[in-house]
Amino acid sequence: MSFLARRLLLAPCVLLVVALATFAMVRLAKGGPFDAERELPAEVKAALAARLGWDRPLPEQFLRTLVGVADGSLPTLSPGQSVGAVLAPRAAVTATLGAVAFALVVVLGLGWAVLATRWSGSALDRALTHGTIACIALPSFVIGPVLAWLVGVRLGWLPPLGWGGAAHLVLPALTLAIVPAARLARLARAALAHEEHSDHVRTARAKGCGPWRVLLQHILRPALPPVVAYLGPLAAWLLTGSVAVELVFAVPGLGAEMVQAAINRDHNLVLALTLWFALAVVACNLLADLAVAALDPRVRLT
């Protein structure tokens, strides 16, 4: 059986295990969806549970949940709102922000590493080493508010928070991208340095190739597999949304929704979100594996 077929067959099993584990965990967690500051009569709690189908036997609930997640019709705690209606716009927001952040990570991280390799040992190269360490040490809940205050309030160049136009994307995307871009820059720089001294590069140089051509054609391409292997999980992470960034910039994405759903004990919403996240991880990792194999013919997917 081919690698792809096996992975595609395994994916539903992974999702099923995730679904079962989540289903069990949310129901075992202390505190229920109808626990409120104002005590609800048992009759009202029963009526609310019945509306969500939580009065049925557990196996039936689980099956209904799976079907409801698949077609998006599963009800949430908010009356009249199905998981599909809640999650589709959230997922679109997170995907848009994630795509912009992903592009920033690739351009900034890879660009910086390539420039540092071109002028290896220069001030730029040293700046890469120190600058990336500084960036990695700065968590997004520190960078975000500083950027929002400086650029959004003090300078007034961009909206400090909210969602709508392209201007709203810049600050949260930048905040999301800084740390992974720095990690990618370090990773790519190391991979490029490794290739820089290999035989085929020396041969290319001896044949009289210019420094840019050597770098982009003979060094960069063989250095890409580790970069792509890093970008797969990164894409999955961006697709699940960052709580810190979403709160700081009031981005209506999936991360904050997940936290709120867990706090509210909105079991159905938690389950749908967890499955979505699991799907994103499985799919992105598979794509990354396929991309690595395509880039490097030495890699055999077995």
Add this chain to the structure above:
Amino acid sequence: MQRGSRVVLAVMAWATLAAAEPDAWMDAVQPPGEGWRQHRQELVVNNESEPKTLDPHRMTGVVEMRVASALFEGLTTPDPRDLTPRPALAASWEVDDDGLGYTFRLRPGLAFSDGRPIDAEVVRASWLRALAPATGCEYAELFDPIVGAEALRRGAAAELGVEARDPLTLRVRLRHPCPWFLQLLAMPPFAAVPLHAIAAHGERWTAPGALVSSGPFLLAEHRPRQHLVLVPNPRWRAAPRLRLTRLTLLPIADADAAYRLFCSGAVHWLPSIPLAKWEEVRWLPEYYIAPFLASYFYRFNCARPPFADKRVRRAFSLAIDRRVIARQVLRAGQVPATWLTPPMPGYEPPRGLATDRARARALLAEAGWGPGGRPLPRIRLLYNTSEAHKQIAEAVAKQWEEALGVQVELVNREWKVYLAELSALDYMVARSAWVADYQHPDTFLSLWVSNGGNNRTGWASADYDAALQAARAERDPRAQMQRYRELERVLVEDELPIMPLYIYVSQGLLRSEVRGWWTNPRDEHPWWCLWIEP
């Protein structure tokens, strides 16, 4: 003309006048000149979170209430200055001599935003919907003063003491005199809802396009977690009085982020401030602070030792100096309190137990705990996750350790776990708070009835229950307040199932061009009377 018919005519003329001018009071809260016309009447406020629902019968807190009060209206509406109930759907009302019967006269020509008439039967049917267990109305217990309401909300068969005598007359029978009944009618659970639209759209009736409103505004746009836009409802009973042309509610949960938006000038009102920035914010000209009808207290678990003994509960309360907590931990003008009820018109709360550590130690020894008796167990102090609750718990724990020599363990729980442990009496001491539903001490003192859903202390007293019933039945307002005062005295000086700590304040930021905005003790600001004029 005979004398009798002249009297009848005079009464009819007076009644007509009263019915025709039920809105005369609104003049006092509306813009005096025409200056407002030169400015864009578009208000943006932070509503602090995404409302869980726009259904007024399913609201769960202040976030939903702010939206519901714009979209729906009941028989009365609060005066923005002091929250006195004023005529809304009802033009006038009469109260029977026994204080148990209310007759409401509705305004003629009332309509929902889609033109369907609002009459007495609509109000009655709306209330029945709020009471049906399937609706899941968290505030349904507020209907309890009405005959039959409590049984109905618990799913039992009963006849609701509400009768639509004719399209413009609604008759309500109460179980006990209820001086706060007219205040309740202004709250969203008592609002008239479009049952025809609910029947047509089911659970999705609150979506833009489907939502039919009875209040001053219409739902123009709802992007969950982005914004909620309301525009004037031309069919509202006093539509010509509306000044705002657009009201935008933002659901920004992060107080720091909301503050940054306020600083950038994009929002007019923040109902709360980032507490960590209080020192900076308090000097801004936009900062306001006002008394708030809410009380912060600790519950004792009276079902288990050591707090099953009221002497121990009193000792723990006597050991606390609340001024230290108010001045050094809270710092924003909160009132240290040894009583539970915030200031209410016509009510003087009892003094409670002032700090007296020697007496605290003596009471503890008398109860057989501490030196010479059984050693006190480690006291587990439960609070829900919040920096402020943590700091208060640390201050209280330190005082108990110093004064009584007990060991205190702070137990931090996430919100729903905290609620579950509170309900199950799975705690020793627990941080708690209550916000008034109405301006009457009953809202705080009725919590402690035996086996009441909101009691959650395990404390039960047949005497207290009987005294509460007697207080509610009392017709003379002064005597009634005396009875409530005695109830509270038992609670905070003698029995202490709870230990009061302080009375809240409301604080926020409001841009100066927002007019028609009064500070009031519920921090409730009816949207219809606001306007913008720098």
